[in-house]
Amino acid sequence: xxxxxxxxxxxxxxxxxxxxxxxxxxxxxxxxxxxxxxxxxxxxxxxxxxxxxxxxxxxxxxxxxxxxxxxxxxxxxxxxxxxxxxxxxxxxxxxxxxxxxxxxxxxxxxxxxxxxxxxxxxxxxxxxxxxxxxxxxxxxxxxxxxxxxxxxxxxxxxxxxxxxxxxxxxxxxxxxxxxxxxxxxxxxxxxxxxxxxxxxxxxxxxxxxxxxxxxxxxxxxxxxxxxxxxxxxxxxxxxxxxxxxxxxxxxxxxxxxxxxxxxxxxxxxxxxxxxxxxxxxxxxxxxxxxxxxxxxxxxxxxxxxxxxxxxxxxxxxxxxxxxxxxxxxxxxxxxxxxxxxxxxxxxxxxxxxxxxxxxxxxxxxxxxxxxxxxxxxxxxxxx
Ligand SMILES: Nc1ncnc2c1ncn2[C@@H]1O[C@H](COP(=O)(O)OP(=O)(O)O)[C@@H](O)[C@H]1O
Ligand SMILES: [Mg+2]
Numbered sequence: 377x378x379x380x381x382x383x384x385x386x387x388x389x390x391x392x393x394x395x396x397x398x399x400x401x402x403x404x405x406x407x408x409x410x411x412x413x414x415x416x417x418x419x420x421x422x423x424x425x426x427x428x429x430x431x432x433x434x435x436x437x438x439x440x441x442x443x444x445x446x447x448x449x450x451x452x453x454x455x456x457x458x459x460x461x462x463x464x465x466x467x468x469x470x471x472x473x474x475x476x477x478x479x480x481x482x483x484x485x486x487x488x489x490x491x492x493x494x495x496x497x498x499x500x501x502x503x504x505x506x507x508x509x510x511x512x513x514x515x516x517x518x519x520x521x522x523x524x525x526x527x528x529x530x531x532x533x534x535x536x537x538x539x540x541x542x543x544x545x546x547x548x549x550x551x552x553x554x555x556x557x558x559x560x561x562x563x564x565x566x567x568x569x570x571x572x573x574x575x576x577x578x579x580x581x582x583x584x585x586x587x588x589x590x591x592x593x594x595x596x597x598x599x600x601x602x603x604x605x606x607x608x609x610x611x612x613x614x615x616x617x618x619x620x621x622x623x624x625x626x627x628x629x630x631x632x633x634x635x636x637x638x639x640x641x642x643x644x645x646x647x648x649x650x651x652x653x654x655x656x657x658x659x660x661x662x663x664x665x666x667x668x669x670x671x672x673x674x675x676x677x678x679x680x681x682x683x684x685x686x687x688x689x690x691x692x693x694x695x696x697x698x699x700x701x702x703x704x705x706x707x708x709x710x711x712x713x714x715x716x717x718x719x720x721x722x723x724x725x726x727x728x729x730x731x732x733x734x735x736x737x738x739x740x741x742x743x744x745x746x747x748x749x750x751x752x753x754x755x756x757x758x759x
Pocket of ligand 2: 420423424425537
């Protein structure tokens with residue numbers, strides 16, 4: 377058996393998808409009732425897999441509910457955003473290219489839509505008006521989903537992934553105001569906005585002075601529990617004719633810090649090394665293998681950090697709770713207590729740490745392990 381029963385770096389679907397029952401049912405009812413929703417979690421915990429799961433389920437349930445996915449990962453400007461939004465709405469609400477063309481001509485007259493067919497048969501929509509004009513008057517695009525939904529008797533959910541990207545647009549605040557003022561009037565369309573950089577996005581959605589304040593139901597996605605991972609790992613081993621005990625499966629979940637991507641990766645590596653039954657030594661060996669693979673990347677990250685930032689990480693690794701206490705500041709050479717706030721902010725912005733209900737932890741459990749066992753310990757041995 378060569379096909380490992382674990383996936384990472386791809387969406388988890390069907391048998392590869394586990395847990396998230398509460399979130400699936402909450403999202404399903406929100407989508408059906410057109411309630412705006414916001415989902416936040418650090419990278420690779422499972423946002424995109426979750427939304428994908430919910431849309432797959434709803435597709436079967438209600439053919440008049442259309443779900444449109446937009447990924448802002450590579451979107452840098454307002455105009456790129458409008459073009460992507462228009463294109464994806466047209467695609468999600470049409471089943472054939474003729475229909476897309478017809479809808480584009482009917483609902484976006486001012487934008488002079490054109491469809492071009494490239495040699496590899498990929499069709500693309502482009503617009504005849506200038507970027508300046510589009511930026512000045514994007515109303516038709518911002519209301520496109522609502523217009524189509526009303527005309528065609530549909531309900532539409534627009535999912536926007538990596539939503540934090542809009543924070544980098546020029547005049548982001550004015551842009552956010554514009555989006556909100558249109559979207560809050562829509563009654564046949566709802567929005568599901570999700571992204572990593574929980575900290576930054578929390579500000580966007582829960583700061584009263586921000587345009588998206590109280591825009592919708594806010595879900596802070598948590599990690600999948602150890603209990604669930606153990607069950608999942610044991611099941612997937614069993615389904616492919618191998619075995620793993622409860623303790624070994626728990627070890628996988630623990631070493632991977634319950635981080636969805638890493639649990640899948642470590643389970644896969646352990647599965648590959650297992651002949652019949654997975655032993656703890658195999659799990660440890662697989663874990664070290666993953667740490668090895670990532671070492672170069674971790675060296676680069678570490679070299680880009682300041683001494684003070686590293687000192688701060690060391691204090692977190694040592695489980696220091698009172699970071700601003702005089703003794704901690706002195707022990708780890710962290711300067712004044714005013715520094716702590718700045719250090720937190722800069723490490724949050726770089727997605728190295730995450731703060732959840734005042735608890736600070738590393739976002740990347742493998743980096744945490746590397747820093748502890750291969751970086752700080754080595755330095756200590758040298759001293
Ligand atoms: N519900 C889940 N069940 C099993 N594995 C999951 C689940 N959600 C995520 N994963 C694993 O985590 C990885 C990252 O998930 P993804 O949905 O891309 O996260 P995000 O969108 O938050 O960055 C996936 O490739 C998959 O291996
Ligand atoms: Mg994602």
